[in-house]
Amino acid sequence: MNGLYLVTDSGIAHQAGHTLPFVVEEACRAGVRWVQLREKDLTTRAFLELGVALKHITQHYGAKLIINDRVDIALAVDADGVHVGQDDMPHQLVRSLIGPGKIIGLSINNMDELKAAQGADLDYLGIATIFQTGTKQDTSSLLGLDGLTAICQQTSLPTFAIGGINATNSQSVVKAGASGVAVVSAICGQTSPYAASRELIKLFNGV
Numbered sequence: 269m270n271g272l273y274l275v276t277d278s279g280i281a282h283q284a285g286h287t288l289p290f291v292v293e294e295a296c297r298a299g300v301r302w303v304q305l306r307e308k309d310l311t312t313r314a315f316l317e318l319g320v321a322l323k324h325i326t327q328h329y330g331a332k333l334i335i336n337d338r339v340d341i342a343l344a345v346d347a348d349g350v351h352v353g354q355d356d357m358p359h360q361l362v363r364s365l366i367g368p369g370k371i372i373g374l375s376i377n378n379m380d381e382l383k384a385a386q387g388a389d390l391d392y393l394g395i396a397t398i399f400q401t402g403t404k405q406d407t408s409s410l411l412g413l414d415g416l417t418a419i420c421q422q423t424s425l426p427t428f429a430i431g432g433i434n435a436t437n438s439q440s441v442v443k444a445g446a447s448g449v450a451v452v453s454a455i456c457g458q459t460s461p462y463a464a465s466r467e468l469i470k471l472f473n474g475v
């Protein structure tokens with residue numbers, strides 16, 4: 269499985285002229301095998317309906333479907349897992365709710381958060397924020413490649429770097445030690461999410 273992780277934003281997809289299911293289908297067709305449904309402005313009903321639609325698509329391609337923040341939606345659509353950050357539901361509580369067979373990803377923004385997560389029952393870490401991004405307003409301070417390297421050296425868990433990653437800088441992120449790259453605008457905001465995904469996978473495989 270390649271290390272490209274699509275994190276969704278239906279607003280960015282719509283601006284590029286796409287529906288979100290179209291973006292996810294095109295990304296999966298191109299080979300993306302990690303998809304996170306991340307929607308900050310949807311009603312619960314709309315979030316759920318998107319979750320059901322993405323579950324069908326990801327299941328068809330054998331891709332993982334992870335739900336951002338919302339354990340209830342993850343349970344309702346039988347997603348593969350949940351991604352939580354430092355201000356979200358504590359990961360231990362997420363585990364007790366979704367069970368041992370599901371995936372939990374936790375955001376790590378600095379070394380102290382990494383230390384606090386050592387030995388925890390987690391499946392991967394999202395390392396943030398690497399570069400400046402216009403996609404998320406409330407980001408933590410930028411880690412850059414040096415900060416990313418320092419964190420990756422201190423964990424044996426799989427790591428997905430996130431924040432401002434695109435075709436131009438993705439190889440430097442992998443060389444810095446991340447096991448994968450998580451992107452929003454580099455796929456959702458592109459004219460061809462298929463071509464953008466192919467290019468990112470090619471770059472990832474070329475490191």
Ligand SMILES: Cc1ncc(COP(=O)(O)OP(=O)(O)O)c(N)n1
Binds near residue numbers: 306395396
């Ligand atoms: C893979 C990945 N890494 C980090 C994040 C950020 O999660 P969080 O800090 O909870 O912020 P929001 O995404 O909820 O705004 C992520 N979503 N995915």
Ligand SMILES: Cc1nc(C(=O)O)sc1CCOP(=O)(O)O
Binds near residue numbers: 375401450454
């Ligand atoms: C979902 C998310 N989390 C971040 C963090 O820093 O915690 S940055 C981000 C969005 C990343 O979008 P793009 O790939 O368009 O830069």
Ligand SMILES: [Mg+2]
Binds near residue numbers: 336337351352353356
């Ligand atoms: Mg969150």
